[in-house]
Amino acid sequence: MARRRREISIRTQITWLSSGLVLLSIIIGGIFLVENFSSQLEKELGSKALSIARTLAQLEEIQEAVGKPGGWEVIQPLAEKTRLATNVEYIVVLDMDKIRYSHPLQDRIGTKFSGGDEDPAFAEHEYTSPAEGVLGPSIRAFVPIMANEGTKQVGVIVVGILTPTVSKLVHGMRFQLYLSLLAGLVVGVIGSMVLARNIKRAMFNMEPGEIARLLEERVAVFQSIGEGIIAIDRNNKITIINDEARRIVGIYEDVVGKDVGVVIPNTRLPEVSETGAAEYQQEMIINKINILANRIPIKVKTGIVGAVATFQDKTEVREMAEELTGVKKFIEALRVQNHEHLNKLHTIAGLIQLKKYQQVLDYVFAVTEEQQEITGFITKNFTDYSIAGLLLGKYNRAKELKIELDIDKTSKLTTLPRGLDSGAMVVILGNLLENAMDAVEGLEKSRRTIKLHISEDHPGVKIRVKDQGRGIAPEDKGNIFTTGFSTKGTKRGYGLALVKKYVDAVDGSIKLEAQLDFGTQVEIFLPWHG
Template structure:
């Protein structure tokens, strides 16, 4: 019985040994091949990265614009060669004249190799192997552009093939030693542990478990939305990268683990209570001026609730796009209504004039010039930016619903712009301010002026307000949300209290289109 067991053990050992030898030999060949490919690819990427870094160096750019070599240029290229272990860094003009070279006698001479044509002729980066004055080498070519986006030269960075071969041999040698050591250890370890480990892993192979784990981690970490996992006591046990950034933003902590989620994110208590482990919930949360959609779901193991998962999405951009679409639709509707209504008004005016019914004409003109009637017309004619015009028209509707007047003076006229980022931030700031103005008791007399002056969009508010409401408004104007918006748009805000009037002024940089300059 023992002999049979020993023979079986030997046969299994022999089969495992042969399989490992074949597998490792094939793997060694493939890995060695892949190693060479990856090393070459990494060297190419590194050369291009270094080239991009050097192409922005002001010394190199100035030398190429002047088409002269100087000590600063040679010192810069020499430092780059030493810092990145390069064989050469050659700066050449569009005529292929070298301005730098490890051999100073080669300066002001034609570049050799012929593989620089893509960078010079088409202005694109390239990597190739060619022979030059230093012998055969791996060379990267990166075009250099001036401030006017015009190509003024090319940087060639390279390593000789001898240095690359030495590097590969070192890597191959260390890899071969590790391979043979792994082979010996694998033969011994696989015989004694394979059966036991496989049973403990529920007949799953280690690579299968690794793939499942990597897939899970990849999906978890690369999801754009913030994902936070808590245990049954609402303590955070896991968070992806977006979730950590969100918690750092809201709670100002780099170590969110083992803290309860409702202690880090205020106003979240209602989301942490799930009475039924089968229930999910989706709710909106407004925090620091940002709207979040929170999807909460329980984590159930064997019909027992062991925790919760929170998926938090930033809805600010989506809501902003929705508001922009709504404002643009309002603007387009106003334009359509005016185009249909304009000729009708002209006919009525012409008829009343022809009939010499001047009293009726006066009443008719007063009617069509009432603020409620002519507000949209003024926005269309005085504001050339559809986003701003549509926004102001939409905001008027908000104030009318609260039975508050909202008359806007546009002076000077607001021209159009092709850069809408600052406009969108401006809209967010004004909407934020309006939301707090609407909450103020006794803010019926509100005067608003918007205009384009000295390359800025100036927005001024004047309204009656008492002392208590003044302090509340000042607190809101000092919020982090408004400070971040002002910082992103390079805007400035100034406010003061004059008797019972509160004066608020916002200046936002506003770049107009070429037609308006």
């Protein structure tokens, strides 16, 4: 297994980055400083060499001796004396033929000068020129020797001064440089640590990765909540609005950053943000929809920074409650039973008006016998009145829809599994039978049959509901017991999800066999001691 790479904390990253920037800045600044110092030093040495050369060029002894046989005997002592006094590397006096009349090395006197940069000096120009010699880099000053009160050039004076290299300058300034680097680094590290600590504190001591993950989790949570959520800041600008809120209020464009009063009037969020008083379970109408809303101020360190509202469509809440509690199914069962009794009374009244008294008696006995048979069977084999009433109601409901509900004669349920009450069993049986009736309703008579079998043995209770209805598409099988999934339209998909919840609560199992257009069979097992 690959070892997970250890993440570097934001405090360490900021400290290293800031310290590195400070160190880099000091080094770059030091380089520029040394280069600038070297350039200024060369200019100063060049000016010094030029001044010395000008002074020597004005001496009459040199003007008269240069170019004359034996003139070096006069010029050499003057040049050497000046060289030693001014601490320059060399002073060379040349005649117009570039012959040396002075030089620190005696054997070079009388030889020809060949520096390569001396030609302008023989055209009465004075200047400085860098050169690279045996002893290292130098700066040379060239000054023409003008005789006869400056009207005739008789030679050139060359003064050379060695210039220090950058490495020599750095070596000479190493103590100051090291001290500057150390001081800058200490200041940079301390400043970086203080900055990193303040930034980390402002981020609630969280790393950037943790903040990003928290933001993603927050967005996912907001979108998964079945309620609408809208939040505003202290300036009444919308900061959060999830998809459910957009659906309820009918807003699908991007409204984050806009004034909530302009986008959704009458939310009362600005008032809650201003007063700091929360409001719970308040009914209001938004976009012609009656909603139930909670409005709460958002507080950070005792200061109010905004407000958030959570709300639901009240109609949807009521419909969901009716579906989950089974109220609608019981009401439907009572309505069916009442309708069936009225039909029977109308039949009896018609036969009496026709004076078919024997047929009246036969009809009454037949109806009574059938009702007593199914009622007796259910009340005998199902001791819980809620379950018995549900089965009787579903039986009558199936008859009205021209559906045959075949309850196996061996079915019985006298004891409920541990962990499930009668209400949970009503939800399980009611949803299974209701879905089966929906699947066969409207089909040909041969397919409008539902078989129900309930048995209780040693391991637990087994419930099997089988129909010959429309079946389930293969791609939908995995979602049948998912909350909110339904093939019958919106605002459905909670019944079977609740069934699975009750079955899972007692460690039961659900087996689903279904094929599109060939019916469905659901088998549920509920252990006695779940």
